[in-house]
Amino acid sequence: MSKPGSAGISNSQHDNIDRRERLRQLALETIDLSKDPYFMRNHLGSYECKLCLTLHNNEGNYLAHTQGKRHQTNLARRASKDTRDLPATSAPQAKRIIPGLRGMKIGRPGYKITQQRDPETNQRSLLFKLEYPDIAEGVQPKYRFMSSFEQRIEAPDKNYQYLLFAAEPYETVGFKIPNKEIERDINSGKFYYNWDRDSKSFTLQIYFKEGKQDNGTSAAALNS
Numbered sequence: 280m281s282k283p284g285s286a287g288i289s290n291s292q293h294d295n296i297d298r299r300e301r302l303r304q305l306a307l308e309t310i311d312l313s314k315d316p317y318f319m320r321n322h323l324g325s326y327e328c329k330l331c332l333t334l335h336n337n338e339g340n341y342l343a344h345t346q347g348k349r350h351q352t353n354l355a356r357r358a359s360k361d362t363r364d365l366p367a368t369s370a371p372q373a374k375r376i377i378p379g380l381r382g383m384k385i386g387r388p389g390y391k392i393t394q395q396r397d398p399e400t401n402q403r404s405l406l407f408k409l410e411y412p413d414i415a416e417g418v419q420p421k422y423r424f425m426s427s428f429e430q431r432i433e434a435p436d437k438n439y440q441y442l443l444f445a446a447e448p449y450e451t452v453g454f455k456i457p458n459k460e461i462e463r464d465i466n467s468g469k470f471y472y473n474w475d476r477d478s479k480s481f482t483l484q485i486y487f488k489e490g491k492q493d494n495g496t497s498a499a500a501l502n503s
Contacts (some may be wrong), residue, residue, distance in 0.1 A: 311437035312338060314458070315345075315428050330357065351431055358429050384450045392454070397486065403467070404486040405456065411446050411479050419474050420446035420481040427458065444481070447461060462486040 312318045317330040318341060326335040328344060330353050335341040344350055389410040396403055411420060426443040427433075430453070440458040445451040462469035462485070468488040 288439070295331060297402050312342075312483075314426065315427070316426060323400060324398055330354065333482070345428075345435075353433055358425070358431075385448050386450060387452050388444070388446070390452070402462075402486045404469075406484045407444075407454070407482065409443070409444055409452075409481045411481065414479055415447040418447050420444055422441045422472070422481075422483055424461075425453070442483075442485075444483075446481070457487065460488040462488060 288295070306328055317328050321327055321329045326338060326341045327488065328335070328341060328350065331344070333344060335344060337441050380451065382443060391408045393406040393408075394403065414420070422444050423440065425443055427435045427437065427439050427441065430441055433455075438458055440456050441453045442456055443451060443453045464470060470484070472483040474481050
């Protein structure tokens with residue numbers, strides 16, 4: 280029989296340690312920190328989370344932190360704030376990702392996605408068309424691109440990003456697309472958006488920069 284106070288770590292403590300270690304190892308294998316906008320190495324050689332303002336001794340410790348409740352809660356708050364402040368020149372996503380903006384929501388807009396390829400450059404493109412027949416007076420749909428690390432519907436995946444669309448009184452919707460560099464020069468004809476006030480439809484077309492090296496591009500609605 281062990282003396283009082285001399286016992287080892289309890290089973291529950293062992294379980295918590297094992298769980299944190301599994302999360303850390305999984306994160307090290309699947310997450311590319313170069314894609315994390317909140318990861319920063321300071322001048323002392325340690326690591327900081329710019330979102331939560333926490334300090335970490337190594338990358339594994341930081342990654343374990345990103346899987347915790349505090350970081351996930353702060354991600355949700357930041358995503359909600361970004362949605363409220365969506366600039367007209369940014370990018371959005373598909374299906375209910377973030378709790379609705381102010382006011383009563385009337386559901387998701389209708390949408391159609393068309394995959395295309397430029398015959399000259401072999402670049403893949405995606406054409407998004409969303410219908411907002413009951414959009415609020417004076418409102419124009421907004422869009423923005425969102426990192427996989429900002430959303431909380433799916434596990435973060437460095438291979439994907441999200442394209443969000445928002446317009447009152449509809450729910451914000453998002454589409455999961457490849458995390459590849461996108462043409463942003465409007466003058467090149469490879470980045471185009473338009474709001475048709477008469478038909479109440481919003482169109483956005485994007486081109487991925489990987490031309491002949493691109494062997495496939497697709498977009499999928501993000502399920503809530």
